[in-house]
Amino acid sequence: xxxxxxxxxxxxxxxxxxxxxxxxxxxxxxxxxxxxxxxxxxxxxxxxxxxxxxxxxxxxxxxxxxxxxxxxxxxxxxxxxxxxxxxxxxxxxxxxxxxxxxxxxxxxxxxxxxxxxxxxxxxxxxxxxxxxxxxxxxxxxxxxxxxx
Numbered sequence: 001x002x003x004x005x006x007x008x009x010x011x012x013x014x015x016x017x018x019x020x021x022x023x024x025x026x027x028x029x030x031x032x033x034x035x036x037x038x039x040x041x042x043x044x045x046x047x048x049x050x051x052x053x054x055x056x057x058x059x060x061x062x063x064x065x066x067x068x069x070x071x072x073x074x075x076x077x078x079x080x081x082x083x084x085x086x087x088x089x090x091x092x093x094x095x096x097x098x099x100x101x102x103x104x105x106x107x108x109x110x111x112x113x114x115x116x117x118x119x120x121x122x123x124x125x126x127x128x129x130x131x132x133x134x135x136x137x138x139x140x141x142x143x144x145x146x147x148x
Contacts (some may be wrong), residue, residue, distance in 0.1 A: 016061050024051045024062060027103050037111055053122065054106055056117070064100035070118075077122070089118050 028047040031037050040046070050061070057071040067086055074081045093101050093109050109119050 018057070020058065020061055020063060021051065021055060022104055026032060027107070031107060031111070046111070050110055051103075052105055054103055064098075064102050066100045066104070070101065080081065093118060 028051060031047060032043060036045060054065065057065050057069045057073040059072065060066060065073070067083065067090070070089065071081070071083075072087050074086070087099075090099060090101055095104050098105075110122070112119075
């Protein structure tokens with residue numbers, strides 16, 4: 001009897017997540033070997049980032065981002081959308097072929113030349129996270145003379 005057959009709770013969830021990450025890693029290898037994406041700058045780092053972002057919002061752990069996962073992603077990014085807007089985003093990414101975003105569609109969108117709304121939001125989030133907008137530490141002391 002396999003050792004993972006009796007896993008419960010957190011261990012079973014961890015095993016499921018690991019299997020999901022392995023599937024995503026296999027798809028990443030396909031993109032690494034694809035001639036169309038060879039000239040892409042920092043492709044391994046980008047694919048790793050896409051894999052992590054995708055896994056975070058795959059709520060049902062079935063390898064697809066559904067409407068609620070996309071809703072959660074947009075809320076976390078600070079750009080909440082209505083259900084109709086989310087459905088339009090999914091249609092734009094999948095070309096109308098599905099009600100969920102699979103990992104291949106997600107990577108094609110992120111690496112592609114077309115600027116989907118979701119791609120723009122994710123790029124904006126990465127830029128916002130990489131450069132701090134306000135200085136670190138407490139604000140400087142001010143006196144009454146320096147006030148406008």
